[in-house]
Amino acid sequence: MLPAMINRNFFLRFLLAAAIFLLIWKPFSLVYMHFIVFLSEVISSIFYPYMDIRIIDGITKFQYNNITTQQLQFSVNDIDQIFLNLIVFLSLMFGSFRVSLRKKIKHIIIGVSILAAIHLFVTNMYVYTTIWDYVLSQPDDLKTELILRVNGYFSQEMTGLYRKFLFNWNSWGWDVIPLLLWLPSGIVQFKYLVNKD
Numbered sequence: 356m357l358p359a360m361i362n363r364n365f366f367l368r369f370l371l372a373a374a375i376f377l378l379i380w381k382p383f384s385l386v387y388m389h390f391i392v393f394l395s396e397v398i399s400s401i402f403y404p405y406m407d408i409r410i411i412d413g414i415t416k417f418q419y420n421n422i423t424t425q426q427l428q429f430s431v432n433d434i435d436q437i438f439l440n441l442i443v444f445l446s447l448m449f450g451s452f453r454v455s456l457r458k459k460i461k462h463i464i465i466g467v468s469i470l471a472a473i474h475l476f477v478t479n480m481y482v483y484t485t486i487w488d489y490v491l492s493q494p495d496d497l498k499t500e501l502i503l504r505v506n507g508y509f510s511q512e513m514t515g516l517y518r519k520f521l522f523n524w525n526s527w528g529w530d531v532i533p534l535l536l537w538l539p540s541g542i543v544q545f546k547y548l549v550n551k552d
Contacts, residue, residue, distance in 0.1 A: 365452065416428055422505060427489065462539065487514045
């Protein structure tokens with residue numbers, strides 16, 4: 356049981372939950388990253404079998420096969436930062452003490468499932484943008500040939516669309532989506548303020 360001062364204070368509960376989740380984040384994020392990479396591998400085996408996503412020594416790697424004579428492999432550092440908004444959502448839910456436990460558990464399951472789907476989508480968008488960043492960084496004589504090859508595997512048009520999605524994700528989506536997912540519980544948590552007016 357939490358001390359009374361914390362137990363009935365949304366902001367203190369939120370801060371306490373965020374601190375705890377940050378302390379356990381690294382081991383949790385490694386497990387979660389394996390889960391996202393596993394699902395990404397399932398998707399890649401269906402839609403782009405010439406691409407593998409692997410975790411090697413704790414680092415996520417994108418491996419592109421059959422694009423050049425050599426296998427292309429890129430390390431994706433700090434990918435766990437994509438998932439950090441789980442902490443925001445879970446901390447908001449923990450802080451919502453006026454929401455019944457049953458509703459809170461249901462809401463957490465739904466919210467985490469939606470965030471996991473978004474994280475999976477974001478990871479797979481980076482599959483496209485990573486290879487095109489490589490292609491566009493090559494000398495002009497090599498770039499022309501690579502564009503033709505890569506476009507057959509990873510559409511340049513789709514990559515442009517993904518870049519717009521990622522721009523919005525990095526600009527506001529990362530922050531706002533957990534708040535939107537929490538909103539139904541937030542309304543229950545703070546509806547007493549509205550009723551006072």
